[in-house]
Amino acid sequence: MIDKTTLDELSKRLADAVPTGLLGVRDELEKNFQAVLQSALSRLNLVSREEFDVQRAVLERSRTRLEELEARIAELEKLLPPA
Known part of the structure; x- marks a missing residue:
């Protein structure tokens, strides 16, 4: 399974790709990205x-x-x- 550090890094990268007009919601988007990624990865059959x-x-x-x-x-x- 992907560790928390890798998941945090990936979420941050996605948030960094947010257009500058949406920077006010960047932190919220980063948290949402992390939740969505965690949910998607937990459904996969990984070891x-x-x-x-x-x-x-x-x-x-x-x-x-x-x-x-x-x-x-x-x-x-x-x-x-x-x-």
Whole structure:
């Protein structure tokens, strides 16, 4: 998920893009941008970087184990008499 600092930064950038004629409502717009972004992002099916890294490590271990088992099966198949 996007952290608060990144969300604050994005909201500020959007508020900075507001035309000069609307500078009086800039702070209110920035808060509204932040609320809308938070709401939209919360509906997305996102995972944290930590959770992603954990799952990536699990996948790497699984892939390594699969390769080991495939090699072992190939060796055992060599021991079988020809069909």
